Amino acid sequence: xxxxxxxxxxxxxxxxxxxxxxxxxxxxxxxxxxxxxxxxxxxxxxxxxxxxxxxxxxxxxxxxxxxxxxxxxxxxxxxxxxxxxxxxxxxxxxxxxxxxxxxxxxxxxxxxxx
Amino acid sequence: xxxxxxxxxxxxxxxxxxxxxxxxxxxxxxxxxxxxxxxxxxxxxxxxxxxxxxxxxxxxxxxxxxxxxxxxxxxxxxxxxxxxxxxxxxxxxxxxxxxxxxxxxxxxxx
Numbered sequence: 770x771x772x773x774x775x776x777x778x779x780x781x782x783x784x785x786x787x788x789x790x791x792x793x794x795x796x797x798x799x800x801x802x803x804x805x806x807x808x809x810x811x812x813x814x815x816x817x818x819x820x821x822x823x824x825x826x827x828x829x830x831x832x833x834x835x836x837x838x839x840x841x842x843x844x845x846x847x848x849x850x851x852x853x854x855x856x857x858x859x860x861x862x863x864x865x866x867x868x869x870x871x872x873x874x875x876x877x878x879x880x881x882x883x
Numbered sequence: 884x885x886x887x888x889x890x891x892x893x894x895x896x897x898x899x900x901x902x903x904x905x906x907x908x909x910x911x912x913x914x915x916x917x918x919x920x921x922x923x924x925x926x927x928x929x930x931x932x933x934x935x936x937x938x939x940x941x942x943x944x945x946x947x948x949x950x951x952x953x954x955x956x957x958x959x960x961x962x963x964x965x966x967x968x969x970x971x972x973x974x975x976x977x978x979x980x981x982x983x984x985x986x987x988x989x990x991x992x993x
Contacts, residue, residue, distance in 0.1 A: 773926075800980075802980055804983070809985065810985060811968075811970070811983050811984050811985035811986050812927070812970075812983035813983070814980050814982060814983075817980040825980075827980060828982070857924070859926050859927075861926065867974070867980075867981060868914070868915035868917060868932065868974050868975050868981070869915060869932055870929075871917055871919070871929030871932065872919075872927070872929060872981070873929075874925075874926025874927050874928070875926055876925065876926060877924065877925070877926055879924075
């Protein structure tokens with residue numbers, strides 16, 4: 770099994786619908802992150818959590834919310850999806866020595882809002 | 884967080900050495916430099932990190948000058964499978980999440 774698992778892998782949803790993307794990890798890491806990737810824009814940070822009771826906004830948090838249900842689970846919600854939220858979404862984890870040991874990324878969720 | 888600047892794209896041929904330079908003029912004393920590789924439709928993969936001088940692993944080398952205001956990722960004898968986007972990140976473990984820029988798209992041809 771993958772260290773960081775994202776579900777679903779692909780999703781098509783309609784404008785205005787609520788959708789949740791889920792992430793689970795077996796790394797035992799305290800830190801978890803959600804990034805969004807659009808063509809030509811690199812990865813942009815949406816939200817991050819350094820432990821179960823910690824939630825922080827990233828560069829582009831508007832229109833998104835997150836829940837850290839347990840150390841191993843971090844979900845991203847779009848309360849009312851809009852077409853410009855069509856993107857590739859990545860979950861990542863790290864230990865406290867992020868800058869030295871780096872992130873571990875999931876395989877991504879490709880979301881299309883029509 | 885230190886801002887990084889890297890070339891948007893680079894082209895190379897198989898067997899050549901590729902050097903990708905990243906500028907980070909406002910790097911802080913306790914910041915580390917890390918590089919990631921991303922293939923299409925996959926998450927980025929951590930490939931190397933360093934603080935100063937030179938670091939080498941089985942994938943790449945990282946050269947950091949004494950002033951640490953830039954760093955160079957060196958890929959020896961690239962192959963077609965090295966075609967990917969390469970990201971340079973600067974930060975430290977005590978701070979906020981690391982910020983990815985737009986990266987450098989490396990295209991390797993035969």
